[in-house]
Amino acid sequence: xxxxxxxxxxxxxxxxxxxxxxxxxxxxxxxxxxxxxxxxxxxxxxxxxxxxxxxxxxxxxxxxxxxxxxxxxxxxxxxxxxxxxxxxxxxxxxxxxxxxxxxxxxxxxxxxxxxxxxx
Amino acid sequence: xxxxxxxxxxxxxxxxxxxxxxxxxxxxxxxxxxxxxxxxxxxxxxxxxxxxxxxxxxxxxxxxxxxxxxxxxxxxxxxxxxxxxxxxxxxxxxxxxxxxxxxxxxxxxxx
Numbered sequence: 001x002x003x004x005x006x007x008x009x010x011x012x013x014x015x016x017x018x019x020x021x022x023x024x025x026x027x028x029x030x031x032x033x034x035x036x037x038x039x040x041x042x043x044x045x046x047x048x049x050x051x052x053x054x055x056x057x058x059x060x061x062x063x064x065x066x067x068x069x070x071x072x073x074x075x076x077x078x079x080x081x082x083x084x085x086x087x088x089x090x091x092x093x094x095x096x097x098x099x100x101x102x103x104x105x106x107x108x109x110x111x112x113x114x115x116x117x118x119x
Numbered sequence: 120x121x122x123x124x125x126x127x128x129x130x131x132x133x134x135x136x137x138x139x140x141x142x143x144x145x146x147x148x149x150x151x152x153x154x155x156x157x158x159x160x161x162x163x164x165x166x167x168x169x170x171x172x173x174x175x176x177x178x179x180x181x182x183x184x185x186x187x188x189x190x191x192x193x194x195x196x197x198x199x200x201x202x203x204x205x206x207x208x209x210x211x212x213x214x215x216x217x218x219x220x221x222x223x224x225x226x227x228x229x230x
Contacts, residue, residue: 037219039219046121046207046221046222046223046224047156047164047207047209047221047224048221049218049219049220049221052219060218062218062219063215063218096163096164103151103211104152104154104169104211105152105154105169105209105210105211105219106154106164106166106209107166107169107175109163109164109165110163111162111163112163
């Protein structure tokens with residue numbers, strides 16, 4: 001059964017870079033059928049799609065974060081990554097990684113990890 | 120401001136039927152599939168409905184989805200106390216090179 005697990009620092013200082021890893025197990029990250037996504041949820045607020053990546057490295061980013069965002073993949077480690085630069089308190093959220101078919105909803109989710117931006 | 124519009128709250132008594140609406144436009148709901156998620160406090164969203172009206176295995180048939188034009192809805196019949204949760208609609212949007220979009224979420228209260 002597919003499992004997704006987020007990991008990374010729970011606290012990031014303002015203006016620094018937020019870096020998270022999603023480790024995929026129980027399924028192939030090289031699948032031609034799926035994309036790998038990051039989704040976030042600020043405390044008490046709704047869900048926001050951040051971006052998605054294919055195993056080849058092709059990416060789709062949400063326009064509002066595109067200038068600060070990098071999503072990458074390492075198929076040898078069965079991991080994909082999120083880097084968000086120049087963070088502020090507005091980036092405080094639970095960050096989820098997920099799997100989805102192309103241009104589709106997100107079928108499988110990690111448990112999420114809370115990242116707080118604070119000095 | 121979410122791309123898809125949901126009512127912030129809904130309620131119903133046990134055993135009743137409630138519906139939650141999700142409004143979008145031609146770029147998203149009308150031309151792409153709709154998905155529905157349920158989220159309990161402190162947990163990841165769980166898929167309830169995919170491709171407008173399909174239930175994953177394990178989701179009771181009390182839950183049903185539909186789509187018409189630029190709107191979609193989730194219906195829950197035989198309401199139970201454990202249905203109290205946040206519900207989100209989602210879709211893909213064809214604008215701006217393509218992006219995933221969510222509704223703002225609806226808090227369902229079982230009276």
